[in-house]
Structure formats: structure tokens, C-alpha cells
Amino acid sequence: MIGNQLIDQYARNITDEKQHSVLNGSAAGTEKRYQVLHKDFENPDELRKLAASIKDHTLHHLGDYLAKAEQALVSRGVNVHFAATGDDAKQTILSILQGHGVTALTKAKSMAAEEIHLNPFLIENGIECLESDLGEFIIQLDDDIPSHIVKPIIHKNRREIAKTFLREGIAADYNDDPETITRRARVHLREKYMQAQAGITGANFVCADTGRMLLVTNEGNSRFGMAPSNVHIALVGIEKLIPREKDLSVFLNLLGRSATGQQLTVYTEFINGPKSANQPDGPEHMHVVFMDNGRTDVLASNCKEILRCIRCGACQNVCPVYRQASGHAYRSTYGGPVGAVLSPLLFGDRFPELADLPKASSLCGACNEVCPVDIPIPDLLLRLRDKAHREHIHSPAAIPMAPFATLATSPSLWRTAMTMSKAMNHLPIHVAPIKPLQDWLGQRTLPESHGGDFRKWYKARKADQ
Ligand code: SF4
Structure with a gap:
């Protein structure tokens, strides 16, 4: 868990700059999604209902599809591992890396890896682990944490990023032009790709019928992470399976449009397995770690629909x-x-x-x-x-809701409370009589009370009739 402030407390203390960055970034994303989805599909609802039904079917038969995917992956020369918990997944990845003598790697963006804090774990265990997604790279430089599934630095603006690059020696001078920032990151990262002995990625989809894995990025960083290194490890939540490769036509049409307002993400990579004999580059060893980490409990709960999520x-x-x-x-x-x-x-x-x-x-x-x-x-x-x-x-x-329920279900108590509520307009929050009420009021801005006005109005109206 990160921090202990309640959401309203956090929101009240957020800087204007950060709030503007989040608001602008998220509003632009919604607008682009709407335009591209409705331009291309007469009834996008039909498509998403189809996607939901494919996901529900997969989740309903998850055990079968996992077994099928394992078989297909193994037939492609992939080593398949199952991890019940996040700790198991981390230990599995560490022992794979140690087994191959890896001391430096690059990592593409993966929410599963974020979920188990894989990066700090590997670094603690002596493995240099560099984020290669531009947003995640900046997060790593700033020792920050991502704040959005697709745009991890939605809370930052380009001036902050330019300062970070200057501070970290990625840039010799301050320049907040986005293209310059990107070029500078590219120069820095290209060198690191060549030094890495392994690449870690997530997976957007794993096709159970063919054992092929799908990765979508807009930067091509995951393929750079794989091509020059000897080992590729994919950490995959077990809900990422889809039954058939042809189902991808549904999900790829939805994912790019929903995530970034693009018809298709720039790089859509089909991973067939480790390098074959006639390929000049690519990892000779590929490992897929299927991670549960609470997902089967979610599947057994009354909220299992959340496992349909494609992290858009x-x-x-x-x-x-x-x-x-x-x-x-x-x-x-x-x-x-x-x-x-x-x-x-x-x-x-x-x-x-x-x-x-x-x-x-x-x-x-x-x-x-x-x-x-x-x-x-x-x-x-x-x-x-x-x-x-x-x-x-x-x-x-939640604490003040019980007294509220008592008030709201008793007409006489409610009348008295409404009459007294006008006094609240003049009371400073800190004099609220009990601590839980102080806490509750501390997180809210109450509207000015006009207690009793409706009753007066209603009485007068009745009298007029
Ligand atoms: S729940 Fe998942 S798939 Fe649905 S909109 Fe949110 S991130 Fe996208």
C-alpha cells in the first residue's frame, strides 16, 4: 500500500499543477476515445458486449485454457511457470535470472510487475533493472510511482521532466520540448538495451490455442528489450488469456481506441517463442510466468467481472x-x-x-x-x-452514517436537527463535539445549511391552496 491518506484528504492537498496535469491528460484521453470509437463503429456497444462475453467464457473455463496455453507455449519452446502469489512470482523470476547469470536487464511496462513491486525486489537482489517505457523510465528516475495504467506520468508536465533529465545527467541542458525529451531518452536507453542480458515484459493477451503472446506498445521498447538479450521473461496475470487468436480482432480494435484513442497501437507484437534457428536476433530462452496473486479468489467472488479488465x-x-x-x-x-x-x-x-x-x-x-x-x-x-x-x-x-440513519428515520429528530443545522454554518470544524465527526467534517466542504426552509415553504403553499 502506498501512503495512508484518505482519498478526499489527498485530493485536498494536491498541487494545482498536478491537478491540472491529471485533469488535462485524462479529459483529452476521453475525448480522443469517443471520436475514434464512434467514427469507426456504428454501434461500439455491440463490440464491447462481444468482448465481455469472450472474457466471461474464458474466465469460466480458466483452468482448461491455462492448461491449453501451457501446452501450446511448451510446444513453441517456452518454459512455463505458475506462481500462486506475488512472492512466488518474484522468486521464480529471480531464480531464472540467476540461473542464466543475468546481472542487468531492461523491463517494459507491466502492471503485473508493478503490482508485486518487481523492480525494487530485483535491484535489492543485485540485478540492475532499467525501465524502458518512457513514462516508467521517468518514474524510476524520480523515485516516484505511476498514477495511471496507460500514462504512468499523467501527473507530471514537461517542465518537471526536463528538470529531471538535467538533474540525472540524461540531458546536458534544460529543454522541455517533448520531442527533444523523447530523443534524449532514446539515446540513453539504446545503449542500455545493448548492455542488458535479459528483457522482462508483461503480456496484453496470451492466445490459448496457439500459445502466441501479444504485446502492444507505442514506443517499441519491449521489442528492443528482447532483441539483443539472451533471455525473455514475461510476467502474465492468469486473466490475460483469450481462447483463440482470432478473438484478437475484437480486443485489439477496442484496446487501442479505449486506451489512447488510436485505431491500433503503434507496435503490435506477436511473440512466437524464443529465437528460432533461422532468426539472427532474439532471446534464446523464453519464460512465461503465469501469476495468480489473488485472482482465483476474485474469480470465486461476486465481483469476478473485474477480471475481464484489459487495462486500458x-x-x-x-x-x-x-x-x-x-x-x-x-x-x-x-x-x-x-x-x-x-x-x-x-x-x-x-x-x-x-x-x-x-x-x-x-x-x-x-x-x-x-x-x-x-x-x-x-x-x-x-x-x-x-x-x-x-x-x-x-x-x-463511514462512522457518522449510523447517527445520520437515526436522524433520517425519525421525523421529530430530523426536524430538530434541521432547525439546529443553521448554527453549523457558524461553527468552526474543530469544535465538532466528537472526534469521528471532526474527521468526517475535515474531509468535506458542507454547503450552507438552510435547515427547515422546505417545510416552511410547503406549509405556506398548503395554506395558500
Ligand atoms: S475496468 Fe479495465 S478495461 Fe474497463 S475501462 Fe477500466 S481499465 Fe479499461
């Missing part, structure tokens, strides 16, 4: 809470609506305080409307709120 970030872009608060406010690898569901499910055992995340939503339904796999996120948020309530996991924000 569209729900983050459109969410009014995410836009105001940023991904960091969600205190976990996954921010925004997807994180408000996934984080308590995956990490709630260790961090019960994440149970407050499902409350960070107005339930406006925008996240469900944009989701390319039609995940009913608002319903899942309500189910998780109910679960937290039944399991008595209370965040400070």
Missing part, C-alpha cells in the same frame, strides 16, 4: 473522482474506478483499510459506459461497499 485506463480518464484526486490518491498500484474495485479484492487481506476505496465514486456510471469489456463497475463498487459493511470494516468516513 478509459475508466480512469472519465472518472470525476480520479480527475480531481489523481491515481496516487488510491494508495495502490491500480487507481481510478478499476483500482477502487481491484485493489480491495487483491490486497484487502493485507490492507483492510483499502475497503474505503469503493466509496470514492459518485456512481455516475461513466466508467461502465466507457469500459471496452463492459464491466459493471458501479455495481461492483456497491457489492464491495456491502461486503465492507457486513465484515465491519469501517473507514473513518
